Structures are given as C-alpha cells and as structure tokens.
Amino acid sequence: DAKTTQPTSMDCAEGRAANLPCNHSTISGNEYVYWYRQIHSQGPQYIIHGLKNNETNEMASLIITEDRKSSTLILPHATLRDTAVYYCMGRGGGSNYKLTFGKGTLLTVNP
C-alpha cells in the first residue's frame, strides 16, 4: 500500500485558495512527490511534482516541507471545475517500482 495519507474530503469556496495536504513520512531522499487529480468519469490528470524545492506551474503550486515528510498542493483560485479527487503519490510499500495511488482527497468547490 501507498505510504501517503490525505484527508478524505475538503470543501472550498469558489475563487478562494484550496490547500490540500499530504503526509509522506517514508519518502526517501531521491523520490519525487507527484500530484494528480481525477474528475468524475475521466482518467487521472497530472498536476505537478517536486523533489525538494517548491514548484509552481499554470495549474498549481506545490509546497514541500524541509524534512520532505509532507507537502501541500495549492490551487490559488479554485473554480467549480476543480471539483475532483486529488491524489498524492509517493513510493509504494516495499517496492521502488511502484507508483501507487493513495486514497485521495475529494475536493468540492462550492459556489
């Protein structure tokens, strides 16, 4: 099983920032943290990934703590179309070959 933990669900008001946390306490020094999201009835969509430094792209920002045991995905101005399940992905249990999804966070953006 994945060694990531996320809240089951979160709500956010439209136009506000959505901050989604993920704990990945077993991540090793050379392993990246990836974030994906899955909108209903679609395949997962890649959002962002990082190793040590904070990252930003056109979709989101990723803040990784200095000890790399946790990270936060930030959607700066959430819209209704951002309602989705957000997955933080790290090393799978016992094998470096696995990219295993955790249970994810259902983010609901409310008008």
Next chain:
Amino acid sequence: DTEVTQTPKHLVMGMTNKKSLKCEQHMGHRAMYWYKQKAKKPPELMFVYSYEKLSINESVPSRFSPECPNSSLLNLHLHALQPEDSALYLCASSQFLALSSYNSPLHFGNGTRLTVT
C-alpha cells in the same frame, strides 16, 4: 482530450467472451501502464511495459493478458472474466519507466469502462 487514447470507451462482455482493450500514445513515451479502478477506489497498478518489454506484473490473474506490439500501442486481452472484474481500466504512459525516483509523470487516458455479465 488526452494524448493517450483508449478504445473502446465502454465494453460489455459475457464470462465466456474474449475481448481486447486498446491504448495508443504518440508522445514518444517508452513506458506504458495498465491500471484497474473500482468505483470510489484509487487506481491499482496491473502491468508495466518498458521499451516494449513487460517489466512489472502485479500478480494479475492470467485471464488478463497484456501485449505491447510496439512503443505506441498497448493491448489488454481479456478471457473468461468474472463479474468482479467489472471496473474502469486505465492506460497510462510516461517518457521513461516512472519509478518514484525518476522525473517522469504519467499521462492517462480516459479509460475503458468494462462490465462483465
């Protein structure tokens, strides 16, 4: 739209049927993946191909048979499935084998929704 195309979008098959799921990408990626996703659950890895060779089989039953004819195509052959195999089957690709330590995001298709009757 995604850059990974899966066909068909929906498939209904009986337990004695043989069918195939197809996946195609033209991004020049050298690794391709099959995932299975049950309702309200995260995707689960089934198979991984790297440079057209099977690299990972996550102890999947033999009624699922993957095939990678070339670097752009990935098939999943289905035979004698059970109703509990009904799920969304997702294909993904990445530039290189996406071990956690590599800088190689996965790109997913929108899946084939399979119903076994």
